[in-house]
Amino acid sequence: MLFNRKKNAHEEKIDPHNLPRHIGVIMDGNGRWAKKRHLPRSAGHRAGADTFEKIVKYCDKIGIKAITAYAFSTENWNRPKEEVDNLMNLLYEYLLQAEEKFAGKNIILRVIGDRSALSDKINKAIDHAIEITNGNTGIVLNMALNYGGRDEIVRAARIAAADALNGKIGISDINEDYLDRHMYTADNPPVDLIIRPSGEKRLSNFLLWQAAYAEFWYSDINWPDFSEKDMEQAIIDYQKRSRRFGKI
DSSP: OOOEEEETTEEEEOOTTSOOSEEEEEOOOHHHHHHHTTOOHHHHHHHHHHHHHHHHHHHHHHTOOEEEEEEEETTGGGSOHHHHHHHHHHHHHHHHTHHHHHTTTOOEEEEESOGGGSOHHHHHHHHHHHHHHTTOOSOEEEEEEEEOHHHHHHHHHHHHHHHHHTTSSOGGGOSHHHHHHTSTTTTSOOOOEEEEOTTOOSOSSSSTTGGGGOEEEEOSSOGGGOOHHHHHHHHHHHHTSOOOTTOO
């Protein structure tokens, strides 16, 4: 199946045989979207959540294997308490509606990041949402909560140190393959494409390990305005690039 988009009077098509296997999305610009409309930041986050659902469904429909969405970073705790509380309430509301949201959609939910800082009720809701999607076979949705790329690498290093101290492995066993197996995304395909809307051009501590050879796509669009057509264009642009992985 081909998905079409016209640009500059020329028709462009997604090549279904050259899809990025795993897409990372930094869902940025919710606050700016709300500010432009003289709305509270919470309204921007709610609009961003609606966009998030729409984009995940689209990616599943076209055959993307995995998508990792940066929902709440380890640094986001430094935002005003009212905004953090609103984000946590929105997350809880989303998770409580998991059966309805995931019904018939074949999406497999996973949560990556340090869940120890999340409340008991949110953790219970996460466990329930994960459980009801375990039998699905479609796209893997990694929701990054209290996630940081540096924190993820430190976590893998600590596992390696503990394994070495306990005699499970030798120092020479600690290599890229070993560390890769201890990243949160170990069971997913490699990250091929990272998308950041809202005009910013940085990783912001997102998928630092996994981004080593990922392609990047930036846009000035604020996340709540990000559409299926924008995702389609990001994939079309990705497919035009030559990925040499350090080779000539």
